[in-house]
Amino acid sequence: xxxxxxxxxxxxxQLKNRVEFCITNLSLGAADAxxxxxxxxxxxxxxxxxxxxxxxxxxxIFAIVNGEAITADDAExxxxxxxxxxxxxxx
Numbered sequence: 001x002x003x004x005x006x007x008x009x010x011x012x013x014q015l016k017n018r019v020e021f022c023i024t025n026l027s028l029g030a031a032d033a034x035x036x037x038x039x040x041x042x043x044x045x046x047x048x049x050x051x052x053x054x055x056x057x058x059x060x061i062f063a064i065v066n067g068e069a070i071t072a073d074d075a076e077x078x079x080x081x082x083x084x085x086x087x088x089x090x091x
Contacts, residue, residue, distance in 0.1 A: 015091040016044040019082060020064040022051045030061040032075035037082065066091060 021034055026047070037043050053069055056062045061078055062071040065085045072078035 014042075016042055017086045017091050018044045018046060018066055020046045020048055020051060022053065022057055022062075023047055023049055025057045025061055025063075028057070028061060029075060030063060030078060033061070033063065033072075033078040033082070036075075036079050043086075065089075 019037055021030055026034055034045065038045055051057075051064055053062065053064070056069055056071055060071055060073055061075065062069055063078060063082060064070070065082050066089060068085060068089065070078065070081045070085050072081050
């Protein structure tokens with residue numbers, strides 16, 4: 001029975017694109033983009049207290065997609081920019 005602890009998963013885990021939001025930036029308008037992206041099964045959403053991108057956060061809404069900061073003027077444009085980044089640089 002010891003070997004049962006070391007069995008590999010039979011189904012491979014699918015990598016998901018990671019989108020990180022700053023909690024402060026969510027309150028500044030990124031929350032609508034967050035809500036849209038939460039419904040997508042290929043995206044893993046993470047919320048951070050601070051992403052250390054304060055200069056970007058002060059200027060508008062943004063998200064970090066697979067490590068790359070993506071900015072936009074509104075939530076709809078942010079979702080489109082995130083989709084484009086995922087299309088160009090998927091995991």
